[in-house]
Amino acid sequence: MFNFLKQLLIGRPLKSDQLGEQKLNKKKALAILSSDALSSVAYGPEQILIALITVSAAAFWYSLPIACAVLFLLTALILSYRQIIFAYPHGGGAYVVSKENLGINPGLLAGGSLLVDYILTVAVSVSAGTDAITSAFPALHNHNVAIGVTFIILLTILNLRGVTESASILAYPVYLFVLALFLLIGVGLFNILTGTVSTNPHTPIGTPIAGISLFLLLRAFASGSSALTGIEAISNAIPNFKEPASSNAAKTLTAMGILLATMFSGIVFLAYYYGIVPQAEATVVSLIAEETFGRNVLYYFVQGTTALILILAANTGYSAFPLLAVNLAKDKFIPRMFTVRGDRLGYSNGIVILGFASILLIVAFNGHTEQLIPLYAVGVFIPFTLSQSGMIVKWLREKPKGWQAKLFINATGALISLTVTVVFFLTKFTQVWPVLVFLPAIIFLFYRIKKHYDAVADQLRVQDKATAVPIEGNVFIIPIAGITQVVEHSINYARSLSADQIIAVYIPFEREDEKKIEEKWAKWHPDVRLVTLFSPYRSISIPLNRFVDSVERKAKEANYQVTVLIPQFIPKKGWHNFLHNQSGLLIRTTLLYRKNVIVTTVPFHLKK
Template sequence: MLSALKRFLIGRPLKSNELGEQKLNKTKALAILSSDALSSVAYGPEQILLVLVTVSAVAFWYSMPIAFGVLILLLALILSYRQIIFAYPHGGGAYVVSKENLGIYPGLIAGGSLLVDYILTVAVSVSAGTDAITSAFPSLHAHNVVIASIFVLFITILNLRGVTESASILAYPVYLFVLALFILISVGIYNILTGHVSPALHTPIGTPVVGISLFLLLRAFASGSSALTGVEAISNAIPNFKNPAPNNAAKTLIAMGTLLALLFSGIVYLAYYYGISPRSEVTVVSQIAEQTFGRNFMYFFIQGTTALILILAANTGYSAFPLLAVNLAKDKFIPRMFTVRGDRLGYSNGIIILGILSIVLIIVFEGRTEQLIPLYAVGVFIPFTLSQTGMVVKWIRERPKGWVAKLIINTTGAGISFIVTIMFFLTKFSQVWSVLVFLPLIIYLFHRIRKHYEAVSDQLRLATCEPAVPIEGNVIILPVAGITHVVEYSLNYAKSLSPHQIIAVYVPFEREDEAAFEEKWNKWQPDVRLVTLHSPYRSIIQPLTKFIDTVQRKANESSYQVTVIIPQFIPKKGWHNILHNQSSLLIRTHLLYRRDVIVTTVPYHLKK
């Protein structure tokens, strides 16, 4: 039943040689890898206004020069990540760049930040999409967390079906969103040019504003820069592109940057000219669409596509998180299970873990996008800064042809990214302080995992591990709970291994049971030694393990191996297991951690 459900949800398994069919062309890649960056247009401009409104609505004209500053940073990042794509064509992005040029610790900081950032990508995108839906249907606002969690489950299942299949589905809402916003911006600008929008709605550019400060403007710039999250995703996911992968990835990156610049500047301009003020339950895009079209088909079309791309922008995290996890797992900093491909040739363990952690975040933050965005943005600007700095070091060290221009681009990107990162810490410390806690913890965890893998490798290597001690024979201990077919089956197996070194062990709780069982056993198996271990405290494991330790000490003196054979009956139906006390499972689990004891389970399958 579970297998049938799995096939229904994620489809038939794919052969390894079908991996080439799972690569993305530029059109699908733009949809699946740019959706995060493009969707930030829906909340990036709003973040600028949320800072400026703390002074007054008169300060909204500052959103124009701030947006221009964000576009300069976008240009620097696009040009920089284009260079990273060609310099590191196998992917890895900020983690690989930082590790190879700045050292292992900067690399782990970048990798750890991005892992958390991709989790936040899913949580922020889905939460923002849910906000867009509840803006159109306010009665659903109280159910934000449930709606967002359902969407995460849907996207997780979609990604488990494979990269190309999810990209095929996602391409439509992404391009519909781009079309919807271009229509909104075009009609809005047309209305402005034809005089259908009153100039009295906004404050003229250059109007003096009491209380404005450079610190507040930098804070608004940092908040608006949240619209640039997701720019790095393409450089992380180069292996997902069809050949020539670097060229296709670079072209996709340029297309994404162009679309993002046009949409972001258009929404900022309309918000300024319309005099839009941010409100808690209605998004800025929703207000612009309502003023432009009214509450008609176009309004709901824009809200619908905005909600879709905000939700499906989470797919950028699902595309980049597993690939980054693969790089970290290959370097032994996170569990190796992240390197395993699933039935549909995707890194399914990474996809599932990402979905679970994203739902946890949504529940903890109650689906409040404004609470998640600062943490989300600072988590991505730290890798931005490190990757740009790493490229600066690379150009200075290698000095290839045209390195000066490349150095200027990366230096500019590193400088602005660093300023944005510092501004987040200075202005939103109460919301982002946890970065200073979880990053050291993540790096510590990385090192503990790496140390474990190195210790395991050292112990398993033939050249360094202790020589194996020759085994002269087996002493078999067979715990029994009665005289049944299960015990008989296990006893026959034990006799096939070592017919003269078998000890059956029975642990009674009452003296009467002890005598009765010994009498039955001697009649049934007189040639097999029985040891009874009376347990007045009704514990099976304690007296059994104490007896095994005693036998083991004597066996070691004669180079004999102690083998514990555990009889276990297997019910025909899985749910029947809850009707039994599972003593064999508890004994096996306990004994597996005892050194020099081999544990063998002999299953006896019930027929009804």
């Protein structure tokens, strides 16, 4: 039943040699890897206006120069990440660049930041998409969390089906969103040029505004820079591209940058010219679309595609998180389970963990996007800064042909990214302070995991076979609950292993039971030693552990191996297990961590 449902949801398993068929071309890659960056157009400009409104709506003309600064940063990051793509064609992005050029700790700082950032990518994207839906249908406002969780579950299932299948589905809403935004911007500009839009709603550029300050402008700039999240995803996911992977990734990154710059600047300009004021229950894009088209089909087309891409932008996280996790897992900083491919050749464990963590965030923040965006943005600008700094070190060390120009590009990107990061901490400390707690905690956890793997490897490494103590004989201890075929089967199995001594152990709770089992055993198996351990407090594990201790001490002196054989009958139907005491499981759990005792289960399968 489970396998049927699994195949129904995620499809039939794929062979390992079909991995090449799961690679992405540029069109599909643009849809699946750029959706996060492109979708940020729906909330990036709004964040600028929210920062400026603290002075007054008259300050909105400052959104234009702020937008120009954001576009300058975008250009620097696009050029910088193009260089990273060609310098590190196997992917890994900021983690690999920082680790190789700045050291392990900066690499882990970048990797930990991005892991958290991709979780936030899913949570923020789905929350923003839900906001877009509820802006069009206000009656759904009270169900934001339920809607968001439902979408995350659907996205997780979609990604478990494989990269190419999810990309094929996601390409349509992404390109529809681009079409909708270009249509909105085009019609809006046409209305402005033809004079059908009043010039009264907006303040003329250059108007002096009382109360404006450099601090406020920097805060608005940092808020608007949240539109640049997701740019690094392509450099992390180069292995997902068809050959030539680096060239295709670089072209996709450039196309993404052009689309993002055009839509971002268009929305900022229309919001300024229309005099749009952010509202709690309506997004800026929704207000611009209503002003441009009215509440007609085109308005709902814009809102529908915006909601879709905001939700599906989470797929950038689903594409990049598993690949980053693979790099960290290969370096033994996170569990190795992240390196295992699932039935559909994707890194299923990473996909499932990402979905689960994102749902927790949605529930914890009650689906409020504005609470997540600052944390989300600062989490990505830390890796931006580290990756660009790492490239500076690389060019200074290697000095390839044309390194001066490359150095200038990365230095510019590093300086601006560092500035944005500092501004976030200065202007939004109350919202981003958790970064100062969870990043050190994550790095500490990375090192603990690494220490464990190193310790395991050191203990498992074959060094000198002569140091191993030879086993001279075997002692088998068989805990029994009565005289049954299950016990008979276990005794026969122990004898087949050339046991030097077999000890059956019975733990009665009543003296009468003790006498009965001893009398029956003497007639049934007099050749096998029976030990009864009366337990007045009805404990099985305590007397059994004490007995195993005593046998183990004697066996160690003679170089004998102690093995506990646990008889267990297996019901024909799975649900029958709930009808029986699982004492065998309890015994196995308590004995499994003993250093010098082997614990094994001898199953006896029932036919009825």
